[in-house]
Amino acid sequence: MAQLALIFVSIVLVNNFVLSQFLGICSFLGVSNKMSSSVGMGSAVVFVMVLAELVTWPIQQILDRFGIGYLQTVVFILVIAALVQFVEMFMKKYVPALQRALGIYLPLITTNCAILGAAINTINYNYTYLQAVVYSFGAGVGYFVAMVLFAGVREEKLWDESGVPVAFRGVPMILVSATILSLSFMGFSGLFQ
Amino acid sequence: MENKTSKLSILTNGIIKENPVLVLLIGTCPTLATSSTLANGVGMGISATAVLVCSNIVISILRKVIPDKVRIPCYITVIAGFVTIVQFLLQAYAPELNKSLGLFIPLIVVNCIILGRAEAFANKNSVIDSALDGIGMGIGFTLCLALMGSIRELLGQGTLLGHTIFGSWFTPIGFFNLAPGGFFVYGILIWLLVVVTKGKAPKVKSFSCVGCPMYNSCNLDTVPAETKAAKPADVVAEKGATA
Numbered sequence: 030m031a032q033l034a035l036i037f038v039s040i041v042l043v044n045n046f047v048l049s050q051f052l053g054i055c056s057f058l059g060v061s062n063k064m065s066s067s068v069g070m071g072s073a074v075v076f077v078m079v080l081a082e083l084v085t086w087p088i089q090q091i092l093d094r095f096g097i098g099y100l101q102t103v104v105f106i107l108v109i110a111a112l113v114q115f116v117e118m119f120m121k122k123y124v125p126a127l128q129r130a131l132g133i134y135l136p137l138i139t140t141n142c143a144i145l146g147a148a149i150n151t152i153n154y155n156y157t158y159l160q161a162v163v164y165s166f167g168a169g170v171g172y173f174v175a176m177v178l179f180a181g182v183r184e185e186k187l188w189d190e191s192g193v194p195v196a197f198r199g200v201p202m203i204l205v206s207a208t209i210l211s212l213s214f215m216g217f218s219g220l221f222q
Numbered sequence: 223m224e225n226k227t228s229k230l231s232i233l234t235n236g237i238i239k240e241n242p243v244l245v246l247l248i249g250t251c252p253t254l255a256t257s258s259t260l261a262n263g264v265g266m267g268i269s270a271t272a273v274l275v276c277s278n279i280v281i282s283i284l285r286k287v288i289p290d291k292v293r294i295p296c297y298i299t300v301i302a303g304f305v306t307i308v309q310f311l312l313q314a315y316a317p318e319l320n321k322s323l324g325l326f327i328p329l330i331v332v333n334c335i336i337l338g339r340a341e342a343f344a345n346k347n348s349v350i351d352s353a354l355d356g357i358g359m360g361i362g363f364t365l366c367l368a369l370m371g372s373i374r375e376l377l378g379q380g381t382l383l384g385h386t387i388f389g390s391w392f393t394p395i396g397f398f399n400l401a402p403g404g405f406f407v408y409g410i411l412i413w414l415l416v417v418v419t420k421g422k423a424p425k426v427k428s429f430s431c432v433g434c435p436m437y438n439s440c441n442l443d444t445v446p447a448e449t450k451a452a453k454p455a456d457v458v459a460e461k462g463a464t465a
Binding site for chain 1: 250303331334406
């Protein structure tokens with residue numbers, strides 16, 4: 030139990046997927062301009078990440094049994110793409126409220142490297158099924174936290190745009206803000222070990 | 223796409239006008255993650271280029287065969303196949319590089335540049351054009367990674383390709399080797415691009431959905447109004463058709 034808690038906290042704070050492992054940066058920088066969309070995207074990532082882990086971990090055991098573990102990349106990405114499609118159809122039919130909230134973010138998630146990254150990482154770390162699911166949940170929560178924090182920074186306009194040199198406005202400023210956020214997460218790195 | 227574009231302009235398009243890293247702002251994950259040293263950056267750039275060129279060629283050959291509705295899964299399968307090949311080659315001939323790039327080799331599958339070029343270029347153009355586009359984009363990507371890798375390695379470790387460059391007076395600034403340094407150097411590079419070219423150069427796009435390969439099949443509305451007005455008409459038409 031303590032070990033599971035350790036896995037969870039370390040992936041949320043110390044090895045945050047976005048801010049210290051650079052996974053899912055595209056959507057992190059692209060969708061974080063509005064708080065509402067970052068909350069939606071973050072929840073969709075948590076949901077799909079856990080679901081993908083529940084499916085891919087057993088599949089890897091099957092692949093290993095038949096000695097075709099090298100098909101991992103191909104199989105995982107196809108399974109995740111099919112799963113996302115299936116979840117979308119299922120939600121549309123049975124839980125339309127959830128579909129309205131998360132549906133628009135789902136197609137984006139297929140090509141989000143955080144999902145595939147979490148699935149492959151748990152295999153590389155030789156996690157048990159339970160550990161793997163906790164790890165993915167933590168990775169999703171870490172993504173959610175980073176996303177919401179950064180959307181907060183961008184939406185609040187903590188700096189006065191007119192005081193920023195013209196060439197620095199826009200993209201460079203967003204990246205420098207991300208630097209500071211990432212730097213503050215470095216503070217967690219002494220938490221364990 | 224114009225029909226009369228010369229082969230050379232297709233090739234240079236990816237290096238300068240539509241540089242994937244500095245202008246289109248796609249493929250940011252591998253850019254930030256693998257540019258901590260020059261060797262890693264170049265290794266990642268070359269691996270991604272190999273996958274990009276091969277997948278562009280194959281997708282261009284198959285562009286009339288692949289049904290439109292299932293094109294994204296088809297592209298992903300093609301790309302994943304080539305990524306597995308690259309992974310094996312690296313394991314066999316460059317185990318050191320494979321080890322330091324680690325997770326980011328299988329993650330080439332979801333590199334936005336590769337899927338994005340398949341969607342935006344290879345499924346509409348001839349095989350030779352698609353190959354040239356892949357080479358150009360790949361070179362643009364590799365050059366940016368090499369540049370970021372050299373800056374971060376020089377300042378973070380005081381070395382280049384493992385050779386010590388600065389004398390003993392230099393204290394390596396560890397910040398540049400860590401995650402925040404990646405964001406910082408990337409931001410500074412884009413700033414320099416804007417300053418040096420004084421707006422004459424290709425305009426750096428904002429982070430938005432336009433460069434995303436899933437743009438046409440996704441209806442998430444975070445695109446700022448100004449970029450929406452400026453996006454190509456054919457994209458609008460396609461989006462209307464799918465929605």
